[in-house]
Amino acid sequence: MSCLVSHFRRYIALSEREKELLQALEEDPRSYRRKATLRREGEPASTFFTVMSGWLYAYRDSSDGSRQVLDIYLPGQVAGLREVAYQQSLTTLCAVTDAVVCPFPKARLTELFDESRRLNDLFFLFLARENALLVERIVNLGQKSAPEKLAHFLVELQYRLSHLNSEDSDVIRLPISQEMIGDALGLSAVHVNRSLKTLQGLRLIEQHRSEVRILDAAGLTRLAAFNPSYLNEDHDWLRIDPVVPPGLNGNGAALRSSAL
Amino acid sequence: MSCLVSHFRRYIALSEREKELLQALEEDPRSYRRKATLRREGEPASTFFTVMSGWLYAYRDSSDGSRQVLDIYLPGQVAGLREVAYQQSLTTLCAVTDAVVCPFPKARLTELFDESRRLNDLFFLFLARENALLVERIVNLGQKSAPEKLAHFLVELQYRLSHLNSEDSDVIRLPISQEMIGDALGLSAVHVNRSLKTLQGLRLIEQHRSEVRILDAAGLTRLAAFNPSYLNEDHDWLRIDPVVPPGLNGNGAALRSSAL
């Protein structure tokens, strides 16, 4: 089963046709090396990317040489979706690890949406979800001390990773440098390191090099004021009726059946 | 002409039918007093709000008593859209000034979308736009000094206001306290004040009480590293063919001319 389908199945039960449609998003897999750039800020943004394996991240360079990491994309996520509404890419998209991603032209998105309103809704939901994630980042950046920021970063990542693998390890092998964590949290790399030591001193984590073991998940969650509700969408909003079977004309979308 | 329609016309030329549909979003106007709360974080979020007049803002309370202002909504904007995908409100929505807003049940959104794919696309665009705005906030919060943050805040606000009124005054009458600006920028109220003085010292603005005059827009924009591209969407992405007239099947650009 495709990566995206297996990921989406968590959201809605898909019809066969919808599965086919989703496969289309994955028909053009490409491999990128660690640290390869998929596209740069300001470049034309005519595609978005489905992550099959590996991690991506989006960042923004500032004129003074600093940069802000905005998002990390894990397998099953769709990167670059916000650029559907922009001609130019707002951020640089880059591979954290070796990764396989499938570019998909945003122009074809409307076709897809015409065929399945439910997939349309689903993408709407993804955008709303990313929105919620960004809100959480803002709260994290604006209101928290360095150790709290870091705690939030770790807890969120662990939460997202565990939902990905459906296995809940308390060890996170971070493929990213402390400098990059700093760029995500608005901290210097040095201070990220010190904050790690602080969390260690609080017996919340154990950490050596790029490996973090969570000792006290509850305590870390409390310190981070982490509330995972922003990662749990309201699936009921999605239309639960499946795609209209052949021969019937669907409500609103006449002749939808023609493509089935 | 309705508020929303006049706002949306900037994005796409609307058919009569689409205008009618948009009117539906404004059929239930309600007045709120300055500082009134429209809905609180955690409460059920079954509606979103079209702003007719006045300003709204969304914020998030932290357990330690601080709060993060996430967004300011100006007339013609749609507030609470990200909650379409969540059962509970992720933020508290509140009136900055006396305001008139129209609640619209999110459940009826699918009806609307079924009737017009273009409106569906438009809302998709709004969500992407809000996404881009949040990205900009993150960069602002993560990478900039206090005066730079403030400069960005002012320039963005002025840009959005001028596009709203189609008149470009260099004076901003801020209906918000310095404390609230601080809550938006992750600064203390005191430091907001000092940063205002700093900008004044640089002869970029003149400020007294809650009134700001922009003396050197170019300089302020430079300091803020403000690039308005995130406020200028790609309208071409939207389907330009109008709603399908009754009796016809609407794939592609057939009959595009009818409504334009």
Place this chain on the structure above:
DNA sequence: CGTTCGGTTGAGCTTTGTCAAACCGCGTGG
């Protein structure tokens, strides 16, 4: 007129950043 809210300003303190040096692990080439 008095109260209240927000703006302004100063003094001292805390958090975080900067710079610099040492360190560690790993891959590479001799």
Place this chain on the structure above:
DNA sequence: CCACGCGGTTTGACAAAGCTCAACCGAACG
């Protein structure tokens, strides 16, 4: 196999940015 160098981590000393507390001011409003 070993030496070297590179990328990343760790630690210390010091500097800068921003916060807190506290006092005062001025306008708006009952």
